Amino acid sequence: xxxxxxxxxxxxxxxxxxxxxxxxxxxxxxxxxxxxxxxxxxxxxxxxxxxxxxxxxxxxxxxxxxxxxxxxxxxxxxxxxxxxxxxxxxxxxxxxxxxxxxxxxxxxxxxxxxxxxxxxxxxxxxxxxxxxxxxxxxxxxxxxxxxxxxxxxxxxxxxxxxxxxxxxxxxxxxxxxxxxxxxxxxxxxxxxxxxxxxxxxxxxxxxxxxxxxxxxxxxxxxxxxxxxxxxxxxxxxxxxxxxxxxxxxxxxxxxxxxxxxxxxxxxxxxxxxxxxxxxxxxxxxxxxxxxxxxxxxxxxxxxxxxxxxxxxxxxxxxxxxxxxx
Amino acid sequence: xxxxxxxxxxxxxxxxxxxxxxxxxxxxxxxxxxxxxxxxxxxxxxxxxxxxxxxxxxxxxxxxxxxxxxxxxxxxxxxxxxxxxxxxxxxxxxxxxxxxxxxxxxxxxxxxxxxxxxxxxxxxxxxxxxxxxxxxxxxxxxxxxxxxxxxxxxxxxxxxxxxxxxxxxxxxxxxxxxxxxxxxxxxxxxxxxxxxxxxxxxxxxxxxxxxxxxxxxxxxxxxxxxxxxxxxxxxxxxxxxxxxxxxxxxxxxxxxxxxxxxxxxxxxxxxxxxxxxxxxxxxxxxxxxxxxxxxxxxxxxxxxxxxxxxxxxxxxxxxxxxxxxxxxxxxxxxxxxxxxxxxxxxxxxxxxxxxxxxxxxxxxxxxxxxxxxxxxxxxxxxxxxxxxxxxxxxxxxxxxxxxxxxxxxxxxxxxxxxxxxxxxxxxxxxxxxxxxxxxxxxxxxxxxx
Numbered sequence: 001x002x003x004x005x006x007x008x009x010x011x012x013x014x015x016x017x018x019x020x021x022x023x024x025x026x027x028x029x030x031x032x033x034x035x036x037x038x039x040x041x042x043x044x045x046x047x048x049x050x051x052x053x054x055x056x057x058x059x060x061x062x063x064x065x066x067x068x069x070x071x072x073x074x075x076x077x078x079x080x081x082x083x084x085x086x087x088x089x090x091x092x093x094x095x096x097x098x099x100x101x102x103x104x105x106x107x108x109x110x111x112x113x114x115x116x117x118x119x120x121x122x123x124x125x126x127x128x129x130x131x132x133x134x135x136x137x138x139x140x141x142x143x144x145x146x147x148x149x150x151x152x153x154x155x156x157x158x159x160x161x162x163x164x165x166x167x168x169x170x171x172x173x174x175x176x177x178x179x180x181x182x183x184x185x186x187x188x189x190x191x192x193x194x195x196x197x198x199x200x201x202x203x204x205x206x207x208x209x210x211x212x213x214x215x216x217x218x219x220x221x222x223x224x225x226x227x228x229x230x231x232x233x234x235x236x237x238x239x240x241x242x243x244x245x246x247x248x249x250x251x252x253x254x255x256x257x258x259x260x261x262x263x264x265x266x267x268x269x270x271x272x273x274x275x276x277x278x279x280x281x282x283x284x285x286x287x288x289x290x291x292x293x294x295x296x297x298x299x300x301x302x303x304x305x306x307x308x309x310x311x312x313x314x315x316x317x318x319x320x321x322x323x324x325x
Numbered sequence: 326x327x328x329x330x331x332x333x334x335x336x337x338x339x340x341x342x343x344x345x346x347x348x349x350x351x352x353x354x355x356x357x358x359x360x361x362x363x364x365x366x367x368x369x370x371x372x373x374x375x376x377x378x379x380x381x382x383x384x385x386x387x388x389x390x391x392x393x394x395x396x397x398x399x400x401x402x403x404x405x406x407x408x409x410x411x412x413x414x415x416x417x418x419x420x421x422x423x424x425x426x427x428x429x430x431x432x433x434x435x436x437x438x439x440x441x442x443x444x445x446x447x448x449x450x451x452x453x454x455x456x457x458x459x460x461x462x463x464x465x466x467x468x469x470x471x472x473x474x475x476x477x478x479x480x481x482x483x484x485x486x487x488x489x490x491x492x493x494x495x496x497x498x499x500x501x502x503x504x505x506x507x508x509x510x511x512x513x514x515x516x517x518x519x520x521x522x523x524x525x526x527x528x529x530x531x532x533x534x535x536x537x538x539x540x541x542x543x544x545x546x547x548x549x550x551x552x553x554x555x556x557x558x559x560x561x562x563x564x565x566x567x568x569x570x571x572x573x574x575x576x577x578x579x580x581x582x583x584x585x586x587x588x589x590x591x592x593x594x595x596x597x598x599x600x601x602x603x604x605x606x607x608x609x610x611x612x613x614x615x616x617x618x619x620x621x622x623x624x625x626x627x628x629x630x631x632x633x634x635x636x637x638x639x640x641x642x643x644x645x646x647x648x649x650x651x652x653x654x655x656x657x658x659x660x661x662x663x664x665x666x667x668x669x670x671x672x673x674x675x676x677x678x679x680x681x682x683x684x685x686x687x688x689x690x691x692x693x694x695x696x697x698x699x700x701x702x703x704x705x706x707x708x709x710x711x712x713x714x715x716x717x718x719x720x721x722x723x724x725x726x727x728x729x730x731x732x733x734x735x736x737x738x739x740x741x742x743x744x745x746x747x748x749x750x751x752x753x754x755x756x757x758x759x760x761x762x763x764x765x766x767x768x769x770x771x772x773x774x
Binding site for chain 1: 598599600602603604605606607608609772773774
């Protein structure tokens with residue numbers, strides 16, 4: 001997303017209604033002896049686009065399924081528009097739309113027929129349904145393919161239709177579980193555009209994704225979940241401030257290793273003696289002097305990387321580098 | 326490389342108990358069923374273990390010879406005789422009530438025909454009065470014995486006629502010899518002295534049953550009566566019972582089960598694609614979903630059976646389009662489709678994958694079809710297999726359809742003919758309810774955890 005557009009999103013965020021449309025309080029859930037949620041707190045404000053991030057097994061899907069009524073919490077409550085939701089029931093969630101990670105469509109049905117099925121099951125009928133289907137097909141740019149079977153669609157088309165099937169009943173809150181898995185960049189951008197349009201019309205979006213770069217660009221706020229708890233929450237800037245700080249990480253790759261005693265300030269990578277890492281608060285002042293020091297010590301610089309703190313840095317900082325399942 | 330493939334394949338198989346069962350148990354189960362049908366359990370002689378024919382004997386008089394003939398008949402391995410005079414009234418009352426509005430009492434022959442037609446007996450033998458006169462009456466004028474048979478069991482007629490001849494020989498060997506000699510003298514000239522001596526020796530060997538029925542010319546004359554056609558000339562001359570009805574019922578019911586379990590697999594496909602989860606996040610409950618599926622599969626089953634029987638009527642002259650037949654067919658189709666649909670849902674909710682469903686349904690359907698009479702007619706099965714059929718869906722469904730097309734009582738009015746199906750309708754209806762109830766429990770795995 002261009003810088004200008006991103007600034008606008010942040011600006012919109014400031015003017016948002018601060019009353020949550022969706023609130024999860026003290027959510028606990030165990031599968032046997034295995035804890036999945038350990039007191040998650042989460043709130044989604046009206047018109048907000050919230051990213052729910054976390055490593056595999058962190059509890060994201062359990063949380064989404066609990067909100068959707070597909071999981072009973074052991075403890076805790078979920079409120080939507082101020083009303084507590086009955087757990088373990090799809091019904092009573094007319095203000096909620098759920099976009100599953102799978103392409104949960106009937107491949108032998110046409111796009112229009114699929115929308116008809118899922119619209120009807122959400123209580124939309126007759127002329128209203130016909131009008132909503134027309135809108136949805138136009139929204140996902142599938143009007144031309146309305147009467148084609150979904151089985152013959154491309155991955156991106158199926159993903160768009162998968163989202164459309166969740167919004168026919170005009171939900172105020174839309175849960176999206178990795179809605180862009182396996183689609184090409186063009187289709188992904190198209191999907192984000194669709195969702196921005198929906199957000200512009202007042203829908204609140206809760207998104208889980210592993211596309212961290214995109215999450216930091218498109219979402220107003222970020223919640224990072226790990227071990228069944230929300231371990232960080234806020235805007236990207238505030239998360240960076242709270243975790244890794246605003247310093248840039250400078251990485252200098254040398255042609256040959258240098259005498260370690262001469263380099264107290266720089267951190268030599270323990271796995272690679274030719275790699276130096278140095279956090280810098282003021283690049284303009286600190287970097288030239290570091291390069292001069294290297295040169296005077298007889299070192300030769302092959303490459304210089306300046307790492308800007310971003311969501312991935314924050315994510316790795318909070319959840320660790322080790323792979324967990 | 327090949328070793329890795331073998332290792333992975335073995336691990337996959339041994340961790341899937343259903344697949345393991347399909348691989349190793351299915352052949353054993355099938356072998357046992359067919360061995361049971363054709364050889365009996367532990368018997369080496371096929372003839373001795375085949376279910377004996379259940380035969381009603383109506384004696385034309387109370388003479389000692391007719392008693393003896395009936396006893397000889399009962400002594401044959403292939404036949405189980407019930408004497409008409411011993412026939413318990415309760416059997417008639419419970420299984421085959423005679424039409425209440427019949428203005429004239431049934432003759433014994435009519436009763437025998439009715440009891441064979443409704444399946445109480447496999448066949449009946451109506452012996453004439455003065456039976457002794459009919460023995461070895463080669464071409465004479467003595468009245469014949471009547472064998473009443475059901476064409477749905479063509480073996481019964483041939484078997485019984487053979488057994489009758491054997492019984493005639495055993496009942497009166499001396500008589501048979503004398504009458505044969507009479508024929509010899511008539512056409513071949515008088516016996517020599519040495520021949521007469523040999524005959525006297527033979528007569529003394531056979532004992533005191535030498536009767537002197539001179540002029541007779543036969544073993545025992547037998548007139549066969551088709552229980553389905555009996556009395557139809559006057560009532561319904563254009564209609565002819567057709568064996569297609571048996572196969573339509575047997576095959577139709579088996580394929581109904583296959584279709585229903587295949588359709589039930591749609592649930593598992595929806596589960597695997599995530600569509601089921603999506604459906605259940607809408608206003609739809611799991612109960613409504615199962616009921617909707619059951620209803621739809623039921624409609625499909627009705628359409629399938631209707632197509633099969635209409636095809637049978639159009640191409641094979643199956644008598645479907647009479648009011649009583651069609652009404653009975655409609656009732657049986659309805660309950661059979663309802664129970665089969667519930668069976669499909671039950672298996673789909675129990676199976677964890679489409680592959681499991683496919684394997685399980687193949688086993689169960691083939692076993693039930695083999696036991697219930699879809700593959701092998703039940704009248705050739707041993708008695709215990711015939712009883713085992715009562716534990717299968719196929720057995721009850723086929724019985725119901727056969728009651729409509731084969732074992733109908735032509736004197737029943739429409740209501741009586743439908744009431745006649747009450748046992749089958751009740752059992753199949755109960756199966757549908759029980760299957761759905763159990764499916765509901767299995768489907769809990771799709772409910773929120």
